Amino acid sequence: MNIYIITGTSSGIGGAIARHLVDAREGVITISRRENIPLSRIAKTNSSFFRHYAFDLTQTGKIPELMEYIFTSFKEVKLNGIALVNNAGTIDPIGPSGKLDVSGIEAHLKTNLVAPAILINEFIRLSRPLKVSKSILNISSGAAHKPYAGWSNYCASKAGLDMLTQSIAMEQSAEEYPVRIISLAPGIVETSMQQKIRATSAEQFPMQKKFADLYKNQGLSQPDTVASGIIPIIFSDKPESGTFSDLRYL
Ligand SMILES: NC(=O)c1ccc[n+]([C@@H]2O[C@H](COP(=O)([O-])OP(=O)(O)OC[C@H]3O[C@@H](n4cnc5c(N)ncnc54)[C@H](OP(=O)(O)O)[C@@H]3O)[C@@H](O)[C@H]2O)c1
Numbered sequence: 001m002n003i004y005i006i007t008g009t010s011s012g013i014g015g016a017i018a019r020h021l022v023d024a025r026e027g028v029i030t031i032s033r034r035e036n037i038p039l040s041r042i043a044k045t046n047s048s049f050f051r052h053y054a055f056d057l058t059q060t061g062k063i064p065e066l067m068e069y070i071f072t073s074f075k076e077v078k079l080n081g082i083a084l085v086n087n088a089g090t091i092d093p094i095g096p097s098g099k100l101d102v103s104g105i106e107a108h109l110k111t112n113l114v115a116p117a118i119l120i121n122e123f124i125r126l127s128r129p130l131k132v133s134k135s136i137l138n139i140s141s142g143a144a145h146k147p148y149a150g151w152s153n154y155c156a157s158k159a160g161l162d163m164l165t166q167s168i169a170m171e172q173s174a175e176e177y178p179v180r181i182i183s184l185a186p187g188i189v190e191t192s193m194q195q196k197i198r199a200t201s202a203e204q205f206p207m208q209k210k211f212a213d214l215y216k217n218q219g220l221s222q223p224d225t226v227a228s229g230i231i232p233i234i235f236s237d238k239p240e241s242g243t244f245s246d247l248r249y250l
Pocket of ligand 1: 007008009010011012013014015031032033034035055056057058086087088089090111139140141142185186187188189190191192193194
């Protein structure tokens with residue numbers, strides 16, 4: 001069995017990935033503040049290995065303890081592979097710098113960058129003795145490589161995540177059982193994050209109309225479709241470790 005540790009599974013892309021994996025009877029460990037009740041119900045009846053941890057990823061100091069706990073939970077499972085999917089993320093605070101709340105900036109960078117960095121560190125540390133396939137998928141964004149006014153923290157946090165991917169892939173290349181690590185932009189996907197973007201004023205986010213028009217013209221992907229595209233990539237050799245890809249062009 002493969003074990004997938006996935007963050008941000010109460011809605012959107014992470015919820016769809018977890019659901020597909022539970023349906024496939026894979027081992028799934030989810031982390032988000034809210035529980036995805038329909039997912040937990042299905043996991044119960046599917047009798048797959050499933051655990052949910054209600055956890056706020058801004059509590060970054062507590063992540064090592066959480067990961068120790070998670071790794072002891074599947075000690076009895078006969079493992080083929082283990083994956084970490086850093087999917088949890090926030091777009092808040094949206095708006096020009098100079099008008100943002102300090103607490104919003106802190107929470108943003110903790111959720112989108114500090115928490116993934118610590119999760120990756122703990123995943124690599126705790127999985128080192130395991131002679132199995134190991135994979136980390138960081139959910140990035142086109143905004144990591146293209147600046148948007150009003151999204152400065154989002155662009156910076158996703159760019160930082162991509163640089164973690166590149167550097168850690170170099171570190172892992174000499175390991176006997178290396179951790180493959182990639183960054184993947186999912187495209188523009190109809191989730192609560194997109195709803196929030198559409199509800200923003202043009203003053204806070206000058207590109208708001210582009211996203212509103214995309215929605216009007218049915219130009220957004222659905223989380224289920226995106227999850228179906230992402231899952232086969234997790235334990236594949238392609239894309240290569242250390243790279244950034246956009247799911248729309250794979
Ligand atoms: N939708 C798009 O068009 C798009 C495009 C590019 C990249 N992405 C990326 O895709 C990923 C998933 O986003 P989505 O679109 O699916 O949005 P979403 O539906 O809003 O999902 C975000 C998930 O992150 C979790 N999360 C947020 N803050 C958290 C915290 N402090 N602690 C724990 N979990 C937290 C949320 O769970 P709780 O609220 O229950 O904690 C939720 O499950 C994000 O990394 C986003 O940047 C999305």
